[in-house]
Amino acid sequence: MPGTALAELIRQVARGDADAFDAVYDQVAATVFGIVRRVIRDPAQSEEVTQDVLLEVWLSAARFDPGRGSAAAWVTTLAHRRAVDRVRSVQKEADRERRVAAAVIPYDEVAEAVESSLERERVRRCLGSLTELQRESVTLAYYGGYTYSQVASLLGVPDGTIKTRMRDALIRLRDCLGVSA
């Protein structure tokens, strides 16, 4: 089952297939844990949220619609949203201040524990092709868990500008990474 495509595995999970879920776990756990920990930072909370996300994959597998995007995007969207919800609901201001500093770093530091160094390198290179404002918008929003208006005030730029930069940045990243939409 390791070679089976993620979308097909999730279809099987939707029918209650525990073996397929085991295989899904193996395929996505590192990505889920990685992004959740990147956003939340705290290891214990990151584990908790990772667990919630993976359980949600099991619970709501039937809601995955391949017509609306890839299985990987479905899972990472669940993961990122949960992580963001967590930091927005529980993190104290002081923690958030510390995370501002941390959130700005990822572009250079996108590599931590090297798992898929090739992917990491490709993403790092594509982030590098953005303008500085685009790159900061994306890293603060996606890795830092900030809303666009928080990003705007952190960077001292109007809201409207940041919204546009975020969209432009993702379009450039999408093209640079060769993602088929």
Added chain:
Amino acid sequence: MSRPEREAHTLAGPYAMDAISEPDRVRFERHLAGCDECRREVAGLREATARLAAATAASPPPALKERVMAAAAATRQQPPLAEPPAASRSWPAFRSWLASRPGLASRPWSARRRFRVRLALAAGAAVVTGAAVLFGVSNGSMQDQLSRDQASSQQVAAVLTARDATMRTGAVRGGGTVTIVMSHSRRELVFTAADLRSLPAAWGYELWLAGPGGDRPVIMLPAARHGMAGPVVAAGLRPGDHLVLTAEPSGGASRPTTPMMIDVVL
């Protein structure tokens, strides 16, 4: 495209990164519902964010997998599907995980002997409300039922994955096996029963918490599927409680009226 629509459209980037406040999210999702092009665009942007996520991949601690698999095995999926979830399959998976989990030793009880495990509650801890939190089939609307199922799934998972979870299994007088996973810190337990003897029509199994303060009904067990009833959650455990199972008229009784089929000191 009208002006508000154009404005909403610029939220595609923030939306794809969850960099959006709740009111903005609601507004944008309303816009998305009527805009095929926007949905395609968001889908494309999300493929890019998925790659941003993949670039941070890091292996979680191995123990996490055990917890996730166990929680999944004991958790009903949503929404209702054409085929029923493989309860017959997840039950053994659940049992074998529990049996293998270090520190969560399975401790059978005998019909006569009672194990004493004191609830690790601080003296003077606030007394929880008398009624145990119930989950189960009732006369509520479908929507009610769905939300209750979800609440319970999360509750079950929370108990199973609690750091202080302990498990016990035992035989039921009259036939069947019961598994209890209890978290003292949460004052909750998850109960499942396998292969209970079938009862006459209009009768069912009722679960009770019996303690110094009296007997509290927990729940009428839902009908067994693939031989397995539950999981159900009993909340609000108090020091000195026993868990009791009896057969009662399907409407439920206010106190046990038939012999106890299990009587476990929690």
